[in-house]
Amino acid sequence: MGRGYRRFWDPDAERYGISTWPWKLAPAHLKTRDQLVEMGLRPHQPPAGQILWTNKKLGIRRAYLYDIALAGPPKARSAAQVASLEAARRKRRTCPTCGVVRDYTISTALKECVPCADGLMAAA
Ligand SMILES: [Zn+2]
Known part of the structure; x- marks a missing residue:
C-alpha cells in the first residue's frame, strides 16, 4: 500500500473527525451518493464517513459515504x-x-x- 493508504486510513475518525478510508477501501455497506443513485436510492441521513484520495491535478478529493441501511427511495414530491x-x-x-x-x-x-x-x- 502507498502513502495514501496510511494518510487516509482513519476509520475511528481520530484525525479527520469523520470515519475516513482511502479510495476503494471503505466498508461495503457505505456507498457514495452516486452509488446509491445507481441503485435507485437516496441518502436520508448525514454521511457516515468519507473516502479521501489524491488527484494529481486537483489535490485531495473527498466523497461522502452513506450507510446503505439508512438510505431509501427518493422522497415523494409534495x-x-x-x-x-x-x-x-x-x-x-x-x-x-x-x-x-x-x-x-x-x-x-x-x-x-x-x-x-x-x-x-x-x-x-
Ligand atoms: Zn397564439
Missing part, C-alpha cells in the same frame, strides 16, 4: 411541488399572444403558438 410543476408545464403551453393553452409546448424560437406565428407570417 402536493405543492406537483402543483408547481404542473403550473410551470401549463405556462410553457400557453401562448403569450392569444392566451390559448395548447397541447404542445410553445416554441422558444417562435415565442407563440403556431396559428399566431402563421398569422404574423401571413400578414408580413
Whole structure:
C-alpha cells in the first residue's frame, strides 16, 4: 500500500473527525451518493464517513459515504411541488399572444403558438 493508504486510513475518525478510508477501501455497506443513485436510492441521513484520495491535478478529493441501511427511495414530491410543476408545464403551453393553452409546448424560437406565428407570417 502507498502513502495514501496510511494518510487516509482513519476509520475511528481520530484525525479527520469523520470515519475516513482511502479510495476503494471503505466498508461495503457505505456507498457514495452516486452509488446509491445507481441503485435507485437516496441518502436520508448525514454521511457516515468519507473516502479521501489524491488527484494529481486537483489535490485531495473527498466523497461522502452513506450507510446503505439508512438510505431509501427518493422522497415523494409534495402536493405543492406537483402543483408547481404542473403550473410551470401549463405556462410553457400557453401562448403569450392569444392566451390559448395548447397541447404542445410553445416554441422558444417562435415565442407563440403556431396559428399566431402563421398569422404574423401571413400578414408580413
Ligand atoms: Zn397564439
